[in-house]
Amino acid sequence: MEFGCEIAYMIRGGFHGLGLGKMWMYLLLREALGRKRFLFVELHIDKANTPSVTIAEQLAHDRVDEWTSPLFGHQGPRSGHYYAYHAYENIFLQTAASMKKTPLELLSIFWQLWDEGIDARQFLPYEQHVERPTLCSTLRLATE
Numbered sequence: 265m266e267f268g269c270e271i272a273y274m275i276r277g278g279f280h281g282l283g284l285g286k287m288w289m290y291l292l293l294r295e296a297l298g299r300k301r302f303l304f305v306e307l308h309i310d311k312a313n314t315p316s317v318t319i320a321e322q323l324a325h326d327r328v329d330e331w332t333s334p335l336f337g338h339q340g341p342r343s344g345h346y347y348a349y350h351a352y353e354n355i356f357l358q359t360a361a362s363m364k365k366t367p368l369e370l371l372s373i374f375w376q377l378w379d380e381g382i383d384a385r386q387f388l389p390y391e392q393h394v395e396r397p398t399l400c401s402t403l404r405l406a407t408e
């Protein structure tokens with residue numbers, strides 16, 4: 265998954281239902297899509313795992329696939345029927361919309377190009393016109 269990562273997570277027993285799962289998923293999404301600049305995050309969830317499905321759907325993940333596999337699974341409730349969810353990075357989402365494609369369609373184009381040796385991330389409009397502050401310049405500003 266050159267362009268994305270999968271997140272698997274668990275909240276320790278005794279701490280369920282306190283909002284921690286949703287908060288952690290939000291923080292992990294921010295880390296993956298914001299700081300690490302992945303284009304998408306993937307989750308594999310058993311459909312019987314209501315809290316996980318709720319978190320994925322509330323945090324704007326798209327359901328992109330489903331399958332049955334009794335051998336696959338995490339802890340928690342299991343039915344053997346799994347959903348795959350994707351959450352996408354915002355500029356990637358906007359690029360897909362401007363091309364009138366779903367994010368999944370754009371991702372599959374990116375993968376095809378990758379197979380031909382082209383990293384399509386170079387075509388995304390990520391240009392920064394503002395120089396990023398360095399630790400050195402921030403310290404200088406603070407001490408001046």
Ligand SMILES: CC(C)(COP(=O)(O)OP(=O)(O)OC[C@H]1O[C@@H](n2cnc3c(N)ncnc32)[C@H](O)[C@@H]1OP(=O)(O)O)[C@@H](O)C(=O)NCCC(=O)NCCS
Nearest residue numbers: 273274275280281282283284285286314315316318338340
């Ligand atoms: C799935 C898991 C991470 C959820 O964490 P959590 O901290 O218990 O969940 P939250 O308290 O953030 O609840 C998230 C939402 O699910 C709902 N929810 C929680 N438990 C629920 C239950 N038993 N039935 C129905 N809904 C439930 C909550 O109401 C909340 O929705 P809301 O904000 O609209 O009220 C946790 O149960 C867990 O670690 N499970 C085992 C491992 C696992 O399944 N990992 C996920 C694999 S992708």
